[in-house]
Amino acid sequence: MMSKSSYLTDNGDHNGPHLMFYETSRDDAAWGANLTNSPVLSVNYWYVSAQAYPQLKTFPPMSVFLVGVDKWSDGTPAPPM
Amino acid sequence: MNSQEENDADKNLGAIAIKRFALLVVLATAYQAMAQDATTAYPNMAPIEQYLMDRTAEIALARGAAPESISRDAEILVLGRHGFETAVKGKNGFVCIVERSWTSAPDAEFWNPKVRTPICFNAAAARSYLLRNLKRTGLILAGRTKAQVDETIVAAVDKKELPAMEPGAMCYMMSKQGYGGDSVKHWPAHLMFFYSQTDPATWGAGLPDSPILGLNDTREHLTTFAIAVQRWSDGTESR
Numbered sequence: 001m002m003s004k005s006s007y008l009t010d011n012g013d014h015n016g017p018h019l020m021f022y023e024t025s026r027d028d029a030a031w032g033a034n035l036t037n038s039p040v041l042s043v044n045y046w047y048v049s050a051q052a053y054p055q056l057k058t059f060p061p062m063s064v065f066l067v068g069v070d071k072w073s074d075g076t077p078a079p080p081m
Numbered sequence: 082m083n084s085q086e087e088n089d090a091d092k093n094l095g096a097i098a099i100k101r102f103a104l105l106v107v108l109a110t111a112y113q114a115m116a117q118d119a120t121t122a123y124p125n126m127a128p129i130e131q132y133l134m135d136r137t138a139e140i141a142l143a144r145g146a147a148p149e150s151i152s153r154d155a156e157i158l159v160l161g162r163h164g165f166e167t168a169v170k171g172k173n174g175f176v177c178i179v180e181r182s183w184t185s186a187p188d189a190e191f192w193n194p195k196v197r198t199p200i201c202f203n204a205a206a207a208r209s210y211l212l213r214n215l216k217r218t219g220l221i222l223a224g225r226t227k228a229q230v231d232e233t234i235v236a237a238v239d240k241k242e243l244p245a246m247e248p249g250a251m252c253y254m255m256s257k258q259g260y261g262g263d264s265v266k267h268w269p270a271h272l273m274f275f276y277s278q279t280d281p282a283t284w285g286a287g288l289p290d291s292p293i294l295g296l297n298d299t300r301e302h303l304t305t306f307a308i309a310v311q312r313w314s315d316g317t318e319s320r
Contacts, residue, residue, distance in 0.1 A: 002292075019292065019308065023249050029173060030203055030249055037148035039255075039272065039310040067272060069292040070311050080311045080318055 002073035016081045017072050021065040031065050041066040122263075123182075123192040129162055129222070131194035132181050140168055143177040146199035147253035148314045152177050155201055164219040174204030176211060182262070183221045183230070184214045190262040191227055198268070199256040206250035210275045213243055213301070235300045246303065250275040255314035270319040271309045279304040 001008075002017035009015075026044060028034050033042030045062035068081040134142070139159045144152040156171030158178045165178055182196035190196060202211050213234060220230045237243040255270040281287055281295025284306055294307040313319050 017292075025249070030205065031251060032147060032151040032175065032203065032253065035148060035150035037150060037312065037314060037316040039312065067308055068311060070309060071290070071292065073290060075290040 002069065002071070004072045004074070004076075013079060016068055017070075017078045018066045018068045018081075021067070023063050023065060024061060026061045026063050028063065033065055039067055121189040121191070123190055123194075126192050126221070127194040133160060133162070134179065134197070136168060139179055142197060142199050142256070142258055143179050143201070144199075145256040145258050145314055146177055147175065147201035147255060148316070151175055151253065152201055152314075156207075158215075160218070163222050165215055174207070175201050176204075176207040177201040178211075178214075179259070180214065181218070183227070184217055186262040187264055190264065193262055195260050196262050197259045198254070198261060199259050201253045203249070203251050205247035206252050206275055209244050209247045209250050210252075210303075213238075213303075216243065231300070238301050245277040246275045253314070255310065255312070255319075257313045257315065257317075269309050270311075270313050271307050274306040274308075276304045276306070278302040281306070 001020065004015070006015045022045065023030070028042040031040050031042065032038050033040040042063050042065050045064050046056050046059055070078055070080075072078050136159055140157050143157050143159070144155070146152065147155070151173070152175065154171055154173040155169075155175035155177045156167060157169035158165040158176060159168040160166075160179070160181065178200060180196075180198040180200055182190055182193045185198040185200075186193055186196045216237065217230055217234055220233055225233070234243070251272060251274045253272060254268060255272075259268075260266060261268045278297070278299070281297060281304065284293050284295055285291050286293040286295030286306055292308055296305045296307075298304070311319060
């Protein structure tokens with residue numbers, strides 16, 4: 001996801017080039033994700049809380065790991081995330 | 082923006098782009114050079130003492146491969162006279178070491194005693210990829226030649242005495258410190274991902290403007306992907 005034209009969030013610059021990896025687990029710690037200074041972020045693929053939506057507990061486990069990269073898809077440099 | 086400002090902005094963007102390109106080239110050169118034969122200033126193994134480090138310094142250097150939030154709870158291995166030894170027990174599954182030349186330098190520097198490359202493996206990589214490096218190191222310190230070690234490792238992989246890569250096996254190489262070798266003194270901050278024999282094209286690796294480098298070691302049935310990241314392990318910008 002390295003497009004310059006995305007709007008990903010209301011925060012900051014709204015956008016940032018990154019790669020996403022899909023893993024059949026829900027273990028953020030496996031990649032050291034979401035820790036201070038880690039370049040890896042992790043979210044539950046199903047996004048919403050399984051506590052709020054009990055039916056999601058039956059879904060197969062899946063995590064999405066995000067790694068920020070330093071340039072847009074056209075090769076120009078991106079600001080640090 | 083006036084024309085002077087636009088001109089300055091263009092120059093700055095150009096400079097940054099050149100620097101980033103240079104970093105990727107360094108990363109690509111470092112990994113590709115590892116598979117190449119070349120004449121060398123280091124034809125033989127140096128005395129073992131030259132590869133060893135002060136234990137406390139080695140632990141600190143190893144931890145620097147990953148952010149402190151990861152490495153503070155990692156197992157730390159240090160090099161002894163017969164191989165890597167546990168210096169600090171961990172509790173988060175990560176294992177950090179300082180690799181030496183025989184597992185991390187270009188062939189021409191296979192015996193370069195100055196090489197120190199800090200690296201932190203996640204649990205999946207520690208149970209798969211790291212075992213190859215530990216075995217290789219043990220054989221080296223037992224006096225085997227590079228060719229003998231390569232042959233032994235390949236045979237062990239083929240016989241499944243050394244395991245295939247586990248899903249999710251990856252590592253951090255984000256240290257500001259260390260020494261990659263005389264040809265590539267310091268590697269850019271990056272992550273690596275380990276897979277059993279995979280076509281790099283499936284990741285779009287090595288293509289123009291792709292942020293991914295892919296390297297195949299067909300003898301060991303191993304594919305390594307490397308992705309440069311924007312910061313060193315202490316959070317400072319790496320460009």
